[in-house]
Amino acid sequence: MLPRTATLLALAATLTLAASLPAQTSDSPYPNYNTDPIAPEYDGMEKVAPQIAGQIQAGWNLGNTMEATWWEGATPDPLTGETIWGNPIVTKELIQLVKQSGFQAIRIPCSWDQYSDPATAEIDPVWLARVEEVVRYCVDADLYALLNIHWDGGWLERNVTPEQEEAVNHKQRAFWQQIATHFRDFDQRLLFASANEPHVETAQQMDVLDRYHQTFVDTVRATGGRNAYRTLVVQGPITDIERTEALMDALPQDTVPNRLMVEVHYYTPYNFALMTQDESWGKQSYYWGANYHSTTDPTRNATWGEEALLDDFFGRMKSKFVDHGIPVLLGEFAAIRRSHLTGDDLELHLASRAYYHNYVSEKANELGLIPFYWDTGTLGNHGSGIFDRSDNTVFDTQLLEALTELETPQYWETEGKRYATDINSDGDWASDLMEEFLGSDPDDKTSVPAPPRFRINPSGQAVYTLHRFSKNAGQLRFETSSDLINWSALEMTVAQDSETVLEHVSASPLPQGEKRFIRPKLVR
Numbered sequence: 001m002l003p004r005t006a007t008l009l010a011l012a013a014t015l016t017l018a019a020s021l022p023a024q025t026s027d028s029p030y031p032n033y034n035t036d037p038i039a040p041e042y043d044g045m046e047k048v049a050p051q052i053a054g055q056i057q058a059g060w061n062l063g064n065t066m067e068a069t070w071w072e073g074a075t076p077d078p079l080t081g082e083t084i085w086g087n088p089i090v091t092k093e094l095i096q097l098v099k100q101s102g103f104q105a106i107r108i109p110c111s112w113d114q115y116s117d118p119a120t121a122e123i124d125p126v127w128l129a130r131v132e133e134v135v136r137y138c139v140d141a142d143l144y145a146l147l148n149i150h151w152d153g154g155w156l157e158r159n160v161t162p163e164q165e166e167a168v169n170h171k172q173r174a175f176w177q178q179i180a181t182h183f184r185d186f187d188q189r190l191l192f193a194s195a196n197e198p199h200v201e202t203a204q205q206m207d208v209l210d211r212y213h214q215t216f217v218d219t220v221r222a223t224g225g226r227n228a229y230r231t232l233v234v235q236g237p238i239t240d241i242e243r244t245e246a247l248m249d250a251l252p253q254d255t256v257p258n259r260l261m262v263e264v265h266y267y268t269p270y271n272f273a274l275m276t277q278d279e280s281w282g283k284q285s286y287y288w289g290a291n292y293h294s295t296t297d298p299t300r301n302a303t304w305g306e307e308a309l310l311d312d313f314f315g316r317m318k319s320k321f322v323d324h325g326i327p328v329l330l331g332e333f334a335a336i337r338r339s340h341l342t343g344d345d346l347e348l349h350l351a352s353r354a355y356y357h358n359y360v361s362e363k364a365n366e367l368g369l370i371p372f373y374w375d376t377g378t379l380g381n382h383g384s385g386i387f388d389r390s391d392n393t394v395f396d397t398q399l400l401e402a403l404t405e406l407e408t409p410q411y412w413e414t415e416g417k418r419y420a421t422d423i424n425s426d427g428d429w430a431s432d433l434m435e436e437f438l439g440s441d442p443d444d445k446t447s448v449p450a451p452p453r454f455r456i457n458p459s460g461q462a463v464y465t466l467h468r469f470s471k472n473a474g475q476l477r478f479e480t481s482s483d484l485i486n487w488s489a490l491e492m493t494v495a496q497d498s499e500t501v502l503e504h505v506s507a508s509p510l511p512q513g514e515k516r517f518i519r520p521k522l523v524r
Contacts, residue, residue: 044187045229048258052188052231053327056144057365058404059105059372060098060386061332065090066131067109067150076114078127087377093392095137101386101394102404105144107331107372108134109196111152112175121174128182139189146233146329146372147183148193149175156212160198160205169215176219184225192220193233193263193331200237206247209237217252217260231259233329239265241313245320261370262321265332266360268313269305273335276382286338286345289359292352297345307359314367322368330364333357334374334384337396350398358402365406373403454518460509462518464492466502476504476520484517 047055068085070076083089098106108131115127131147138145149172151157159168176192183190194216200209213234220227234252236244241264251260267273272285286300287293293301317328335356341349357373364371379385379395386403388395452466464478480490492504510516 042226042229045226047188047231049231049261049327050258050325052144052191053261053368053370056105056370057406058103058361059107059144059146059370060103061107061109061372061374062090062134063109063374063384064376064378065109066134067111067152069111069151069153070114078115078124078130081111081115081127082130088389090134090137090389091392092137092140094387094389095134095141095143097387097392097394099141099143101400103143105146105370105372106138107146107193108138108148109150110147112149112179113152113155113171116175121171123175123178128178132182135183135186135190139186142189144189144191146191146193146331147179148196148233149179150196152196156195157198160200160209160212162204162208165208165211169212172212172215173219176216177223180220180223180227184223184227187226188229188231191231191233191261192216193235193329195235197239197265198235198237200243200247203247206237209235210250210252214252217254221255229256229259231261233261233263233331235263235331239263239331241266241317245316248320251326258325261327261329262317263329263331264317266310266313266330267333267335268309269302272302272305272356273333276336284338286341286349287352288335288356289352292348292355294345294348310360310363314363314369317369318367328369330360330369330371332372332374333360336382336384337399339381339383354398354402357399358406361403361406371403452520456510457505460512462490462492462506462510463495464504464518464520476502478504478506478518478520480510481517482515487519490518 064085065082065087068081068083068087070081070084095106110131112123112127115124116122135145135147149156155171156168172194180192183192194213198209198212200206216234217232220230220232232254236248244262244264248262251262254260269285269288271282272288275282275284278284283299285302286297288302288306290307321328335353337353338349339346361371361373363369373384373386375384375386377385377387377389379388386394386396386400394400452464455463455465457463464476466476476492478490478492479487481487491507493507494503495505496503504520
């Protein structure tokens with residue numbers, strides 16, 4: 001798949017972005033986030049949590065698969081368990097497709113209790129080996145992988161109470177001792193997460209959850225090896241943003257600094273994101289976003305929870321955690337596909353749904369949250385699948401583009417570098433992909449006699465000149481920005497198109513006295 005953005009050029013200069021960590025304040029209320037990163041003893045564990053967060057622009061959930069739980073009375077089979085909710089066995093090809101589609105990380109929701117001995121809590125080694133195989137698919141594809149203990153029958157999630165604390169903590173310790181030991185040799189691309197959506201309503205319950213998380217951190221660290229430095233993720237109460245802001249005022253004590261993240265989820269507004277039938281207290285919403293309301297079906301427009309509320313909620317997580325150097329994982333978000341609609345209603349709904357996911361992803365990246373889309377693999381009405389896992393193809397291109405075609409600084413520090421005009425394998429002016437797209441030979445260092453450049457002509461118009469020996473195989477589209485976040489179309493007309501030169505000129509003069517960035521984009 002051709003990259004959406006092929007190159008970024010500034011007028012009169014090439015733009016360079018430097019990687020940086022979030023500022024850490026001396027008065028941070030969170031321990032372990034006021035010191036510089038230590039020098040790790042083990043190779044492959046150099047990055048601290050904020051650095052890892054900065055490399056993940058778009059994450060994807062392998063949902064309804066490794067966490068699938070067997071029905072009551074069944075004998076759980078670790079060799080077929082990942083298929084019992086309707087998804088096929090996970091393949092290397094699926095994980096490679098996720099990588100090729102523009103994601104940098106995969107969250108692997110996982111069940112363990114059903115594959116363990118009730119008396120000893122010993123996890124079936126066959127299941128451990130299968131989970132390891134899936135994790136290795138991710139790491140081999142150079143993806144970050146986040147492995148958790150998911151719902152898992154609710155043994156932890158439904159029992160965050162003083163009465164159940166001793167028993168739950170015992171199992172939490174037993175499971176993580178085995179999981180962490182088994183996966184100890186994986187490098188920093190593997191992260192562990194303590195739980196999923198622990199049901200916590202009160203400060204007393206939050207105290208209990210804090211101790212569950214402390215057990216998780218202590219147990220993982222005690223297994224040694226690379227786990228001494230592994231980045232770990234702890235969940236807010238019900239992973240709800242409001243409750244997390246109100247109740248989560250401490251993180252576990254850790255033996256190393258800057259190796260913890262906080263996780264929340266986002267399915268707001270519920271009427272649009274997950275609701276599948278009207279209720280007495282409210283109706284389903286099919287359309288979300290200020291510019292996506294229906295004039296012919298107005299009763300299905302979202303009536304709350306649109307852009308302003310999302311901005312507010314994400315801003316609260318930024319203020320509480322990100323501003324103190326603590327990355328926030330948006331571990332799940334999604335709005336279901338309502339394919340029972342037809343005609344213009346369906347078209348508007350899908351456009352609105354794409355806008356919702358793009359807005360969540362863009363705003364999360366802007367404010368320092370790491371978005372992971374919740375994909376159950378279901379492709380029909382009320383589904384959220386992006387990929388057809390039966391043949392490992394893209395099913396929902398519109399949604400995929402909304403989630404991965406993001407304009408963020410992270411893009412230019414990760415994926416974007418591969419397509420920048422000064423990053424390539426042969427020392428030529430352009431990336432191999434861009435040269436091939438423009439009809440030049442990527443292996444010929446002399447195939448393009450001069451680098452492309454922007455200039456301002458006497459009339460104040462932007463002029464883009466590309467020298468080449470062969471005709472362009474595609475087209476160029478141009479965009480402009482003043483902040484590298486918000487981009488708008490820049491109308492350019494072709495002034496010359498020959499075997500050796502392709503030149504575009506802006507239709508209007510550029511605004512004077514403003515810093516502007518311009519980039520050409522390759523389109524078919």
